[in-house]
Amino acid sequence: MLRPVGGGSTNLADERPPHRRSGRLRVLLANEPRSYRESIAAVFRQLRPELDVEVAEPEDLESSVSRSPPDVAICSRVTGGVRDLVPVWVELYPGHSARSVAFERGERTEYAEIQLGDLLSVLDRAAGAA
Amino acid sequence: MEAIRHILVANELVSYRESIAAVLRTSLPNLEVFEADPADLNREVLRLWPGLVICSRVTPLVEEKVPNWIELYPECEPSSTFCVGGERYTKEQVDLSDLLSVVN
Numbered sequence: 001m002l003r004p005v006g007g008g009s010t011n012l013a014d015e016r017p018p019h020r021r022s023g024r025l026r027v028l029l030a031n032e033p034r035s036y037r038e039s040i041a042a043v044f045r046q047l048r049p050e051l052d053v054e055v056a057e058p059e060d061l062e063s064s065v066s067r068s069p070p071d072v073a074i075c076s077r078v079t080g081g082v083r084d085l086v087p088v089w090v091e092l093y094p095g096h097s098a099r100s101v102a103f104e105r106g107e108r109t110e111y112a113e114i115q116l117g118d119l120l121s122v123l124d125r126a127a128g129a130a
Numbered sequence: 131m132e133a134i135r136h137i138l139v140a141n142e143l144v145s146y147r148e149s150i151a152a153v154l155r156t157s158l159p160n161l162e163v164f165e166a167d168p169a170d171l172n173r174e175v176l177r178l179w180p181g182l183v184i185c186s187r188v189t190p191l192v193e194e195k196v197p198n199w200i201e202l203y204p205e206c207e208p209s210s211t212f213c214v215g216g217e218r219y220t221k222e223q224v225d226l227s228d229l230l231s232v233v234n
Contacts, residue, residue, distance in 0.1 A: 033203055038226035039149040046156055093143055096206040116148035 025127045026052045028070035030061040031092045040074070043116065048123055072126050074119070078103075088126045090119065105129060134181030134198065134233050138174055140166040141202050142186040150184060150229065157230055182232060188213075198232060 029041050037055055044053045056064045062081045065073065069085040078091045078101075091101045092114065100114040102122055111118060137158075139151045147165055154163045166174040172191045175183065183192050183199040188211070192199050201211040202224065210224045214232055221228060 033208060033224070035202070035224045035226050035229060036143075036146040036149065039146070039153045042156075042226065043149045043152045046152070092145070098143060113144050116145045116152065119145060 024050060024052045025072065025123070026054065026068075026070040027072045027074070027123060028054050028056060028061075028064060028086075030056040030058050030064070030073065030075040032058050032076045040116075040119070044120075044123065047120065048127075051123065051127070072123060088122065090114075090122060092119075132181065132197065135161060136178050136180040137161055137163045137182045137184070137233070138166060138171075138178055138180040139163060140168050140171045140174065140183065140185045142168055153226065154230075154233075158233055161233065184229065200229065200232065202229075 027044060029037050031037050041053050041055050044051060058076060061075055062079045065081040065085055071088060073082050073086045073089040074092055075082065076092055077094055078089055082089050088104050093100055098113050100111045102109045104122065104125060137154055139147055141147050151163050151165045164178055168186060171185055172189055175191055175195060180196060181198060183196045184202055186202060187204050188199055188201040197215060199213045203210055209220050209222050211218060211220050
């Protein structure tokens with residue numbers, strides 16, 4: 001279930017892709033388990049109110065991305081759709097291991113133990129590049 | 131139930147621990163929220179005497195000394211165990227609101 005937050009008016013003359021017509025960076029969180037996903041989303045909304053932060057169940061990630069690709073996806077297991085359509089993504093603790101991978105516009109970074117500050121930095125770089 | 135004044139967050143995986151602590155600090159500004167590595171859980175319990183502990187694996191010391199605790203996703207299982215005022219229950223698919231409700 002996708003839960004959009006924030007957003008803005010859609011300008012028919014706007015030539016940007018539909019998912020960016022609000023002009024705000026869209027972040028989709030689909031990591032598991034749920035309370036962790038909700039906690040990270042809450043922190044992002046609190047600390048980066050200028051972003052559109054959405055949450056989705058992991059099983060809905062592929063369909064959500066296909067329907068409307070976000071600018072940033074954070075998930076526990078990256079999917080083909082995320083690799084193909086999302087310019088910035090973080091595979092957070094795949095298989096419940098401490099290791100995580102960030103992919104930022106072609107550049108891959110591995111984290112032995114990613115921290116909240118690292119995630120915020122990924123968002124900030126994505127916002128700067130958008 | 132005695133009012134909770136200190137919360138110790140000591141679950142595994144750093145960014146998850148930091149996120150939960152940050153949410154608790156924002157949602158419950160009158161409480162003190164501390165973070166600890168799981169390896170330091172017992173030591174921090176003895177130092178802080180928290181009213182609530184959130185951890186990935188509850189220890190005998192926590193069970194004995196802490197009035198309220200949440201064993202969150204032990205061994206990465208989907209179910210979690212809550213102990214609130216001595217009453218234990220298990221919950222599948224814990225929401226953030228479930229964590230906040232223990233204090234509220």
